[in-house]
Structure formats: structure tokens, C-alpha cells
Amino acid sequence: MNLDTLRFPPYELPASLTPLRAEVREFLKQELGAYRPVVRSNTWDGTDAAFSRKLGARGWLGMTLPKEYGGHGRSALERYVVVEETLAAGAPVGYHWVADRQSGLMVARLGTEAQKKAIIPAITSGEACFAIGMSEPNSGSDLASVKSKAEKVADGWLLNGTKIWTSNAHNATHMIALFRTDFSPEAKHKGLSQFLIDMKTVRGITPRPIRDLTGRGHFNEVSFVDVLLPPDALLGREGDGWNQVTAELAYERSGPERYLSCFLLLSELIKVLEGKASPSALAKIGAELAWAASLRNMSLSVAGMLNEGKDPSLQASVVKDLGCHFEQRLPGLAQELVAMEPTLSDSGIDYQQVLGNLMLLAPSFSLRGGTLEILRGIIARGLGVR
Amino acid sequence: MNEAQKILEDSVSRLFADSVDRDLLTRMENDPWNADLWQACVELGLPQVMVGEARDGMDGGWVEGFIVARACGHHAVPLPVVEQMLAGHLADRAGLALPGGVAGLLPAVIPAAAISGNTVSMTQRRVPWGRRADYFIGLTAQAELLLIGKDGSKCQAETNLAREPRDEVVLHASPILARGATDLPAEAVRWLGALLRSAQIAGAAAACLEMSVKYTSDREQFGRKLSQFQAIQHHLAEIAGQMASVDTMALAACVALEQRGLSAAGRDARFELAAAKCRASEAVEPLTRLSHQVHGAIGFTYEYDLQFLTRRLWSWRAEFGAHGEWGEYLGTIAQQEGGDGIWAYMTA
Numbered sequence: 163m164n165l166d167t168l169r170f171p172p173y174e175l176p177a178s179l180t181p182l183r184a185e186v187r188e189f190l191k192q193e194l195g196a197y198r199p200v201v202r203s204n205t206w207d208g209t210d211a212a213f214s215r216k217l218g219a220r221g222w223l224g225m226t227l228p229k230e231y232g233g234h235g236r237s238a239l240e241r242y243v244v245v246e247e248t249l250a251a252g253a254p255v256g257y258h259w260v261a262d263r264q265s266g267l268m269v270a271r272l273g274t275e276a277q278k279k280a281i282i283p284a285i286t287s288g289e290a291c292f293a294i295g296m297s298e299p300n301s302g303s304d305l306a307s308v309k310s311k312a313e314k315v316a317d318g319w320l321l322n323g324t325k326i327w328t329s330n331a332h333n334a335t336h337m338i339a340l341f342r343t344d345f346s347p348e349a350k351h352k353g354l355s356q357f358l359i360d361m362k363t364v365r366g367i368t369p370r371p372i373r374d375l376t377g378r379g380h381f382n383e384v385s386f387v388d389v390l391l392p393p394d395a396l397l398g399r400e401g402d403g404w405n406q407v408t409a410e411l412a413y414e415r416s417g418p419e420r421y422l423s424c425f426l427l428l429s430e431l432i433k434v435l436e437g438k439a440s441p442s443a444l445a446k447i448g449a450e451l452a453w454a455a456s457l458r459n460m461s462l463s464v465a466g467m468l469n470e471g472k473d474p475s476l477q478a479s480v481v482k483d484l485g486c487h488f489e490q491r492l493p494g495l496a497q498e499l500v501a502m503e504p505t506l507s508d509s510g511i512d513y514q515q516v517l518g519n520l521m522l523l524a525p526s527f528s529l530r531g532g533t534l535e536i537l538r539g540i541i542a543r544g545l546g547v548r
Numbered sequence: 549m550n551e552a553q554k555i556l557e558d559s560v561s562r563l564f565a566d567s568v569d570r571d572l573l574t575r576m577e578n579d580p581w582n583a584d585l586w587q588a589c590v591e592l593g594l595p596q597v598m599v600g601e602a603r604d605g606m607d608g609g610w611v612e613g614f615i616v617a618r619a620c621g622h623h624a625v626p627l628p629v630v631e632q633m634l635a636g637h638l639a640d641r642a643g644l645a646l647p648g649g650v651a652g653l654l655p656a657v658i659p660a661a662a663i664s665g666n667t668v669s670m671t672q673r674r675v676p677w678g679r680r681a682d683y684f685i686g687l688t689a690q691a692e693l694l695l696i697g698k699d700g701s702k703c704q705a706e707t708n709l710a711r712e713p714r715d716e717v718v719l720h721a722s723p724i725l726a727r728g729a730t731d732l733p734a735e736a737v738r739w740l741g742a743l744l745r746s747a748q749i750a751g752a753a754a755a756c757l758e759m760s761v762k763y764t765s766d767r768e769q770f771g772r773k774l775s776q777f778q779a780i781q782h783h784l785a786e787i788a789g790q791m792a793s794v795d796t797m798a799l800a801a802c803v804a805l806e807q808r809g810l811s812a813a814g815r816d817a818r819f820e821l822a823a824a825k826c827r828a829s830e831a832v833e834p835l836t837r838l839s840h841q842v843h844g845a846i847g848f849t850y851e852y853d854l855q856f857l858t859r860r861l862w863s864w865r866a867e868f869g870a871h872g873e874w875g876e877y878l879g880t881i882a883q884q885e886g887g888d889g890i891w892a893y894m895t896a
Contacts, residue, residue: 165754168788170796171549183895199878269616397747425891433887444879445872452826452871452878455894456797463796473818477792484789500685537780541785543671545761 163546167476170459172185173466179243185246189220194251200515202252203426206419207365207523209218211291211331213261216249218288223258224364227266232283242418242465243353249422256380257333261285264413265292265338269358270326272398272406277358281336293361295325295339295384296407302327303536305340305407306351311540312341312385319357319396321389329530331382332359334361354403357395365388376522414531416478421457421485427520428454433494433514434506445500450495453488457481476544479537486528493521549611556597556608556650557615563588564623573856576626577711586650589629597645598637603645610743610802613637617744618795621751621864622832624856626712628653629679630744635685638736642693642728652681652717654696655741656866657734658688667721668696674867678701678715683725691734695726708863710856733812742868743805743821745829747797749864752857753791753831756839759854760784764842767878774842783838790831798824815896819881862879 193216193324194202196342201208217223225241227233228272241262255262267279268449284290296513301307310323331337338361344353361367366389398406428450438465460481467474493504496517503510505517528534549557567585576582585688589595598613599605606612610830617630628650635651640784654672662670675681681703696719704716733739761784764774774780801824804817812818836858840847886892 163758166794168795170792170799172796172799174803174807187892196697246895277698295850307693331637371586417682429887429890431887432882432890436883436886439879439883441876442872444883445875446879447882448822448827448875448878448880449830449871451882451894452797452823452830452875453793454826455823456793458894459800460793460796480792484793535782538782541788542775542781545757545784546790547761547765547773547781 170463173462179184183243190251190465200514201517202520203516206255206259208254210254210256212253214258214288223262223288224266224286226283227270232286238469244416250425257291258288261290261292291334291338293328293331293334295337297327298327310341312343313352318393319391321386323386328382328384331384351404355400356397356403356406358397387458394451415482419462419483424489424520427492430516432511457485479540483537488526489527559621568623580713594629594693595636599640610805614747614802617747618751621748622755631676640874641730644726644728649682652678652684654686658686666724668719672717674714675717677713678717689734691730691732693728694724697723697725699781710859711865742825745864746824750795750830752861753835755857757787757791760842783842786839792834794828794831797827797881820829822874822877826871829865829871832861836861
């Protein structure tokens with residue numbers, strides 16, 4: 163076992179980013195004034211295409227994507243500051259979230275010239291909404307068992323199958339989906355490929371929203387019936403889908419969103435306790451702030467390692483595991499410290515509504531982007547016991 | 549970590565790995581001193597790590613201090629290396645050089661009423677290795693550093709749960725040998741002591757993790773290694789996460805201290821320091837519980853090394869303040885900054 167793989171080298175954002183942070187903060191103050199706290203508490207589940215276009219107009223989407231294709235060629239750390247500020251403020255980032263976080267990077271890294279030219283400007287402007295087609299009805303955490311088929315036919319690829327838990331598929335302009343291209347029984351991991359799908363031009367894809375326990379529908383079951391894709395819809399290399407997806411999941415697990423989903427609740431809790439917190443209540447709030455500070459430093463360290471071209475996938479799993487515990491603890495702590503019921507948005511004060519909303523959303527935090535059991539398995543492998 | 553810091557970590561770790569073992573730790577529970585090991589630490593320059601070049605120090609900063617303190621925690625070093633290092637640093641900040649011998653670091657602020665002319669009279673509790681001290685170092689309410697002679701002092705031997713000396717020292721008209729103003733808050737021993745204990749907790753946590761991984765990889769039950777059971781793997785992953793969180797926050801606090809200082813005014817490093825000790829102390833419970841859990845009964849025996857670490861973790865958790873106290877400090881900041889201001893404060 164090598165302890166170095168569990169170390170998080172200190173990473174301080176350069177002081178040169180301070181003006182950018184102030185600029186984003188000011189923009190959000192202007193833009194989010196009309197959003198109620200309960201709406202802001204949806205953070206990266208909150209979808210607002212108009213807001214995404216405004217962010218794009220400011221140059222804050224696709225920041226790290228290459229300039230020659232319409233990206234901004236800025237550093238991952240500049241993007242980190244923008245993401246951190248939008249999440250802490252509870253901006254509705256859901257429409258562009260997946261595109262900005264991972265799909266753009268995938269296209270920039272693996273796409274053909276034509277794919278890059280078509281996709282990157284749409285991501286940068288905030289017009290593209292991406293969905294990720296990974297899980298299937300019988301293939302959740304066990305992604306290698308994906309069965310949806312992509313067959314090579316004369317004029318391209320013919321897709322059939324079903325994807326599930328696909329966030330935003332009903333809004334999506336594009337999807338990157340994992341399909342089996344080699345059906346031989348021994349292929350397993352090796353028989354998978356990724357496809358870049360233009361949802362607006364292709365026929366035969368039907369998203370069916372699945373209502374979640376909040377009563378809203380942000381994820382979908384998506385059926386593919388004889389969907390004909392052009393030959394150049396393949397993303398990356400045929401048969402390399404498993405490796406591509408693994409790299410994609412590292413982008414998905416490393417960001418500040420893994421501990422900031424409930425920050426608005428912490429803010430509201432501090433407000434509602436103003437002037438009436440007992441010493442022991444202060445101590446509990448303080449202990450959670452210590453967690454937040456420690457998670458932020460871990461997350462910054464991961465961003466720094468990514469920026470230096472290192473592979474912090476183990477550290478990213480640790481941050482996500484600890485981060486979702488932190489987020490999931492807060493609603494229970496709030497109930498312990500304040501004698502108020504959680505409410506839906508039709509009643510109660512802001513604090514109660516935010517609490518109610520996040521209480522309902524919290525179970526998803528340790529499921530999305532890799533369940534905590536999967537993450538702990540990854541950590542155990544890093545410790546050399548798996 | 550830069551090259552020089554890696555060399556420091558390697559040399560300190562090698563010294564402790566070679567010299568601190570079960571026999572030594574067991575012997576030192578009854579007779580808590582070892583002249584050879586102390587001499588080796590002095591020769592390696594550990595008391596001088598955070599002393600400037602002008603006073604023949606290593607001129608290291610808090611990251612170097614963290615490296616030494618973490619290694620001390622990792623190896624359960626049963627000597628006041630960390631306290632001596634802090635005493636040397638404080639003296640340096642006051643423009644003084646420590647005399648040879650062992651410094652007794654006084655944890656509590658020396659009130660004005662305790663000072664009469666050029667002497668000090670007061671009782672200080674839980675002084676690490678007070679019985680071995682050749683002189684004492686403490687800060688007054690005006691943040692003046694005093695170097696106090698032993699004359700007139702009495703010492704009552706007490707210990708923490710790991711049987712490390714935490715003595716009651718009664719100073720009675722003990723002479724002030726030297727004094728110097730510092731730019732630190734009067735409570736600096738508590739703040740900086742808390743930071744160094746956080747680093748020691750991070751080190752001991754890493755050792756608990758290594759020991760737990762090794763034990764569960766060696767031991768077989770029901771026909772397979774313990775580490776192959778998913779329940780055990782998840783315990784190990786949780787220990788790893790807690791360790792990483794403590795380690796990261798303590799190191800980040802050292803970096804913040806270098807950059808912002810400890811001035812007791814404005815947005816200095818107190819937030820990060822408090823977060824480091826709060827996090828470290830809170831983590832002691834899961835760290836010790838899970839490490840013992842995966843070891844089974846053998847870890848509960850005196851003959852097995854885990855207890856040298858866990859008894860220290862339980863002691864260090866409360867020394868220089870436990871998570872309740874530091875959490876209350878952080879909670880008070882949250883109240884001052886308000887729900888809408890806390891994020892800006894954290895990221896300032």
C-alpha cells in the first residue's frame with residue numbers, strides 16, 4: 163500500500179483568479195435575485211436554458227475547450243472558480259452541466275474534426291444540453307454488462323435498446339451513449355463503443371420521464387428503436403468505450419459539486435439560528451464547516467492534480483465518498499438543531515422549503531455518478547486489498 | 549512537496565522507523581525518557597526546524613513543521629519533539645535562541661498577576677514532559693515570550709492515556725531568564741499546539757490505516773483473507789477517507805498559516821487552524837473504532853502495536869482543545885459572517 167496515492171497535495175488557486183471570482187459573484191447576485199432559495203437549492207438539477215445562454219455569453223462555458231474550435235482555451239482552474247461560485251450560489255446550471263463538465267472534454271479529446279466543429283461552439287454558447295446514456299434497466303453499477311446494440315450497417319450504425327436514469331434526456335440536444343458493438347460472449351468490456359448522437363435530427367429515440375420521489379421528472383428511460391446514425395457518429399474508437407467511459411467518470415467524480423449540493427441548506431441553517439444558537443449547536447455547525455473546509459481543500463487538490471496532468475481518480479473517489487456523507491448529514495442535523503418541519507414550496511419559510519427539498523433529494527447524492535459502494539470498492543482497490 | 553521537504557520526511561521517518569519499536573514504547577511507558585533517541589533527534593536538527601538561519605536553525609516553515617509532527621504521530625514517538633520544535637519557533641519569533649536542554653512548553657497563558665518583577669509564580673497543568681524540562685517557555689497575556697528557570701518550581705508527575713508525561717508544574721518565584729515580544733496572539737501556544745496535534749493525529753491515522761490493511765491482508769478466516777470481505781473493505785475505505793480528510797486539512801492549515809499568519813486580527817489563518825483541529829479531533833472516534841474493529845481481539849491486547857497509536861489518538865484529541873471547543877469557535881464565525889457571508893469568508 164502506498165500512502166502517496168491517498169495524499170492531497172495542497173493546492174492554492176492563484177491570486178490572479180480573484181478578479182474572476184468577484185466578477186462571477188457579482189453576475190450571480192444580479193441574475194439570481196429573482197430565484198427563491200428553494201429553487202436555488204436544486205443546484206445542478208435546476209435547469210434554465212436562458213440562464214445557461216447568459217453564462218455562455220459571459221465566456222464561462224466550455225472555458226477549457228480549445229480555441230480553434232470555439233472554446234476559450236482557459237485553464238481548468240479558471241473553470242473551477244466559475245463552477246464553485248455557481249454551485250455555492252445555487253445557480254440553475256443543469257441545462258449545460260454535463261456538456262460543460264464532461265461531454266465537451268470528451269469531444270475535444272476523442273472527436274473527429276467535424277464533431278469538434280459542430281459541438282464545441284454549441285457547448286460554449288450554452289445552447290447544447292447533453293445527456294449521458296450509460297445505465298440500462300439490467301445494467302446499473304455493473305456497466306460492463308451493457309446490452310444495448312449498435313450494429314454496423316451499410317449507411318452507418320443501427321441502434322436498439324434501452325437506457326435508464328438518463329438525466330435531462332427530455333431536454334437534451336445531444337447524447338453520448340454507450341452501446342455494445344461486439345456481441346461475442348468473451349468481449350465483455352472490450353465490446354463497447356461510445357456514440358455522439360444529435361437528438362434533434364435522429365429518429366427513433368423516445369425519452370420517457372421517470373418521476374422521482376420529489377414528484378418531478380429529471381431523469382428518463384430512453385428507448386432506441388432502429389435508430390440509424392451516420393457512420394461518423396462513433397465517438398473515439400470502436401471497442402474502446404470502456405476505457406473512454408472510465409476516463410469520463412473521473413471528470414464526473416472530481417468536481418466541487420460533490421460536496422456543494424447542500425451548501426444552501428448550511429447557509430439557511432446559519433441564518434435561522436442567528437442569535438439563538440446554543441454553544442453545542444454552534445459546535446455542530448462548526449464541525450460541518452470544518453468538513454466543508456477540508457472537502458474544499460481536497461477538491462482543490464484534485465483540480466490541481468488534473469491541471470498538472472496527473473491521474474487523481476482514487477483521490478476523486480475519496481472526495482465523492484466523503485462529500486456525499488457530508489451532504490446527506492445536513493438535513494438530519496438541521497432537524498436536530500431547529501424545531502421546524504420541512505415543507506414543500508407551497509408553505510413554510512425559506513429555510514423549511516430548502517430543508518424539505520434537500521431532504522427529498524439527498525438519497526440521490528450517494529447514487530449518482532457512482533454509488534458509494536462502488537466508490538468504496540475503488541478506494542479498497544487503491545489500498546491494495548481488492 | 550519539494551525536494552528538500554521530501555528529504556526531511558525521509559530522514560525523519562527513517563530515524564523513527566529504526567529506533568521506535570514496541571520494546572522502546574513499552575519501556576518508556578514506565579520511564580518516559582530516552583537519552584539516545586533524544587540526542588538523535590537533536591542531531592537531526594528537529595528542535596531547530598522552524599528556527600531562522602540567524603539563530604542556526606533550519607529556517608523551515610509550517611509545512612516542514614507539519615512533516616516532522618506527522619512523522620512523530622506516525623511512529624508514536626514518545627518524546628517531546630513537537631513541543632521542543634514549537635518552543636524553538638516561538639523563541640525565534642521573540643528574537644531569542646533556546647538554551648541547550650529540554651524546553652517545558654507551558655500550555656496556558658501566563659497572566660500579568662503571575663509575574664512579579666523578574667519572577668513567575670503560577671500553576672500550569674498538563675505540561676508535556678514537565679518533569680524533564682531544563683527550563684520553561686510560555687507566553688504572557690501581552691504575548692511576550694518568557695524563558696523561565698526551574699528554580700523554585702515543583703513538578704507533580706501525571707500522564708495522558710498513552711502514559712506520556714503531562715505534568716503539573718508549580719512555579720514559585722521562578723526566575724525569568726530572558727524575555728522578548730512577539731507579534732502573536734497571547735493564546736498562540738494553544739493555536740499552534742492544536743495545529744501540531746492535528747498533524748500528529750494525521751500521522752497516527754496513517755499508521756492505523758497501514759496496520760489495518762496489513763493485518764486484514766495477512767489474517768484468514770472462513771477460508772479467505774479478512775481483507776477480501778466487503779464489510780472489511782468498506783471499513784478500510786472509511787479509515788482511509790477520515791485519514792485523508794484530517795491530513796489534507798492540517799496541511800492546508802499550515803500553508804494558510806505561512807501565507808496569512810496568526811495575528812488575531814482580520815482574516816488570518818485561525819479559520820483553517822480551527823478547522824484542522826476540529827476535523828482531526830472529530831475523526832479520532834471513527835479512526836480508532838474502525839481500526840480496532842478490523843483487528844478483532846488482538847488489537848485490544850497490550851502486546852499488539854495498535855494501542856500505542858489509539859491511546860495517543862484519544863489523548864491528542866482533547867489536548868489543545870477537542871472538536872466541541874474548536875467547532876464552537878467555527879460556529880461563532882458562521883454566526884458573525886451570517887448564512888450569506890460564510891462562503892465568501894471560507895474562500896477569502
